Amino acid sequence: MKGSCNDAVKATCLWGIIELKEKRVCSCLSQVLARRRRWELFCQRVSIRLPMARRDWIEGMKVVQLTSPEKIEVRDVPSRSEAGPGEALLQPILVGLTGTDAMRYRKGAPTKDGFRSPHVPGAEFVARVVRVGRGVDPTLVGKRVVANPLAPCLKCPWCFEGNHHLCPDMRVLGTPPVAGALQQLFAWPANLCIPLPDSVRDEEAVLLIPLSMAIHIADLTNMPLMASVAVIGCGSLGLLLIEALRKSGAGEILAVDLVAFRRDIAYRHGATLAYDPITAMDAVSRWPRRGVDIAIDVSNASEGSRAAVQIVRTGGRVVIAGIPEDNRILFNARDARHKELTVQFVRRPHDTLARAVQLLQSGSLRRIHELVTHRFPLDQVADAYRLMRGMNEDLIKVVIEMEEPAADDSEAALDPKV
Numbered sequence: 399m400k401g402s403c404n405d406a407v408k409a410t411c412l413w414g415i416i417e418l419k420e421k422r423v424c425s426c427l428s429q430v431l432a433r434r435r436r437w438e439l440f441c442q443r444v445s446i447r448l449p450m451a452r453r454d455w456i457e458g459m460k461v462v463q464l465t466s467p468e469k470i471e472v473r474d475v476p477s478r479s480e481a482g483p484g485e486a487l488l489q490p491i492l493v494g495l496t497g498t499d500a501m502r503y504r505k506g507a508p509t510k511d512g513f514r515s516p517h518v519p520g521a522e523f524v525a526r527v528v529r530v531g532r533g534v535d536p537t538l539v540g541k542r543v544v545a546n547p548l549a550p551c552l553k554c555p556w557c558f559e560g561n562h563h564l565c566p567d568m569r570v571l572g573t574p575p576v577a578g579a580l581q582q583l584f585a586w587p588a589n590l591c592i593p594l595p596d597s598v599r600d601e602e603a604v605l606l607i608p609l610s611m612a613i614h615i616a617d618l619t620n621m622p623l624m625a626s627v628a629v630i631g632c633g634s635l636g637l638l639l640i641e642a643l644r645k646s647g648a649g650e651i652l653a654v655d656l657v658a659f660r661r662d663i664a665y666r667h668g669a670t671l672a673y674d675p676i677t678a679m680d681a682v683s684r685w686p687r688r689g690v691d692i693a694i695d696v697s698n699a700s701e702g703s704r705a706a707v708q709i710v711r712t713g714g715r716v717v718i719a720g721i722p723e724d725n726r727i728l729f730n731a732r733d734a735r736h737k738e739l740t741v742q743f744v745r746r747p748h749d750t751l752a753r754a755v756q757l758l759q760s761g762s763l764r765r766i767h768e769l770v771t772h773r774f775p776l777d778q779v780a781d782a783y784r785l786m787r788g789m790n791e792d793l794i795k796v797v798i799e800m801e802e803p804a805a806d807d808s809e810a811a812l813d814p815k816v
């Protein structure tokens with residue numbers, strides 16, 4: 399189709415600071431579409447959401463932004479109301495805060511490719527699908543889902559060999575430059591969304607991402623049946639890991655944590671023993687093999703790996719899954735060499751989210767919703783982060799209760815007939 403038209407393209411970034419405007423004359427419709435596609439690809443790269451039409455945006459959606467260290471606020475900014483091809487438009491119900499979120503709150507969000515921006519956190523969530531894009535099953539609309547926050551490129555050597563959790567070009571929800579789930583609406587690949595049955599509570603569903611990580615860690619232990627395992631660090635991941643190990647056929651499960659409250663919770667979720675680190679070392683030194691078969695560090699402290707090497711038996715296996723804030727692990731090289739240890743590092747879950755949903759749906763986990771110890775409404779998100787920073791001893795998992803978009807904004811924008 400020949401002809402000419404004016405194509406005014408306006409891209410407004412998620413936080414409403416930058417406006418990019420371009421006015422061009424197009425000679426045919428295909429050129430218009432090709433140009434828009436190039437803009438879409440560019441905006442995906444830099445995490446700018448490009449409106450395809452005015453109705454694809456809603457004004458004044460609430461978005462949580464980490465603007466600098468220890469400064470987090472809720473802002474009203476334009477948000478997408480449309481899902482692109484292959485995407486689902488999601489409205490989060492609950493968003494869980496993670497140790498990484500707390501670390502970024504203290505230090506500020508990292509930058510990528512020099513692109514500095516306010517950061518929207520949030521990788522663990524349960525949401526409702528409000529719209530789907532082209533090529534997506536329309537019956538997904540209205541369903542509650544959990545979504546894998548990892549979107550691999552599916553083109554690199556790691557993706558081709560099946561290790562797409564190690565993809566270097568991975569887009570990770572809530573990791574700069576990709577905006578996270580602490581916003582009222584956002585789009586994410588629909589093939590990463592898993593519908594949830596009604597029997598699963600929101601407080602359980604928001605723990606599915608750490609549960610999928612726990613399953614991946616359990617997989618990497620290569621644990622023989624009835625092996626003895628020590629879990630060092632009993633935060634939400636450690637406690638879910640104890641549940642996963644119990645289901646995987648572990649024998650003795652030793653929970654190690656400085657906090658008595660967490661050790662008590664560990665007993666309720668399958669630990670057979672629970673000690674502080676010093677008592678734990680003393681106890682296992684009297685065992686026939688003077689240590690556990692497998693020691694797993696999920697403590698997010700550099701001392702966790704040292705404790706793991708000390709508590710494991712000669713010929714045992716150490717799995718390091720914590721992310722120390724000072725980016726260091728500490729263990730005695732002589733101990734590790736003399737014991738001829740196998741050390742396994744862990745980065746991200748590998749296709750274990752569907753198994754986590756199955757495990758939760760089976761009803762065999764022990765009241766994991768109790769791990770959600772604190773809930774905050776969206777407008778009090780700064781209080782939630784301050785609580786995380788204080789590391790209260792009775793804190794295991796903090797979640798944010800998201801709000802539905804205001805009716806006057808959302809009804810027109812989300813009306814499927816518009």
Ligand SMILES: [Zn+2]
Nearest residue numbers: 551554557565
């Ligand atoms: Zn890849």
